[in-house]
Amino acid sequence: MRRTDILPMEERHLSQILAIEKESNPSAWSESGFRSELTNPQAHYFVALQDGTVVGYAGYWSVIDEAHITNVAVSPEHRRKGMGRTLVQYLLKDAAKRGIRCATLEVRAGNIAAISLYESMGFVACGVRKRYYPADRSDAVVMWLYDIEASD
Numbered sequence: 090m091r092r093t094d095i096l097p098m099e100e101r102h103l104s105q106i107l108a109i110e111k112e113s114n115p116s117a118w119s120e121s122g123f124r125s126e127l128t129n130p131q132a133h134y135f136v137a138l139q140d141g142t143v144v145g146y147a148g149y150w151s152v153i154d155e156a157h158i159t160n161v162a163v164s165p166e167h168r169r170k171g172m173g174r175t176l177v178q179y180l181l182k183d184a185a186k187r188g189i190r191c192a193t194l195e196v197r198a199g200n201i202a203a204i205s206l207y208e209s210m211g212f213v214a215c216g217v218r219k220r221y222y223p224a225d226r227s228d229a230v231v232m233w234l235y236d237i238e239a240s241d
């Protein structure tokens with residue numbers, strides 16, 4: 090099994106991130122979107138690297154005692170190997186170290202892969218934001234993990 094390193098996201102990772110983002114997110118973030126996150130003091134973003142290649146990334150905003158998970162993606166050829174779970178677990182550990190107790194996120198209502206991942210980690214669906222995503226006007230499910238420490 091290949092070794093995976095998780096490191097803070099840096100500008101040098103952006104070209105690989107943008108390629109994965111395009112393949113992963115129907116409302117893909119722009120380069121300037123990622124760049125502004127790199128200088129946002131509330132934002133904490135990480136990349137998963139294998140042999141120096143970005144295979145996934147994830148990030149969250151720390152908002153008082155909550156972690157708002159804003160983006161999680163794994164390159165299509167590296168999916169279903171535990172990378173998504175590893176990245177989200179990493180975010181939750183990082184947040185816990187900062188004294189954060191709970192986590193929340195929005196996910197496309199039809200995104201079974203992501204919803205299954207979050208549910209398997211203890212997140213629960215708490216509501217729907219209608220037509221949340223401008224790209225296709227699809228709904229977002231709002232999910233919460235009330236106790237980060239209890240997550241698998």
Ligand SMILES: CC(C)(COP(=O)(O)OP(=O)(O)OC[C@H]1O[C@@H](n2cnc3c(N)ncnc32)[C@H](O)[C@@H]1OP(=O)(O)O)[C@@H](O)C(=O)NCCC(=O)NCCS
Pocket residue numbers: 113114160161162163164167168169170171172173174175194195196197200201202203205206207209
């Ligand atoms: C969602 C995503 C990050 C999951 O990454 P991944 O590395 O494939 O996930 P993992 O291998 O860690 O899977 C962990 C669990 O999630 C669930 N899961 C992941 N992909 C799934 C799928 N396609 N269908 C059903 N369940 C799935 C399973 O419970 C899986 O556990 P298992 O493999 O033991 O059955 C990945 O599919 C992705 O990048 N999708 C596009 C971007 C995206 O939708 N991001 C989320 C935005 S909110």
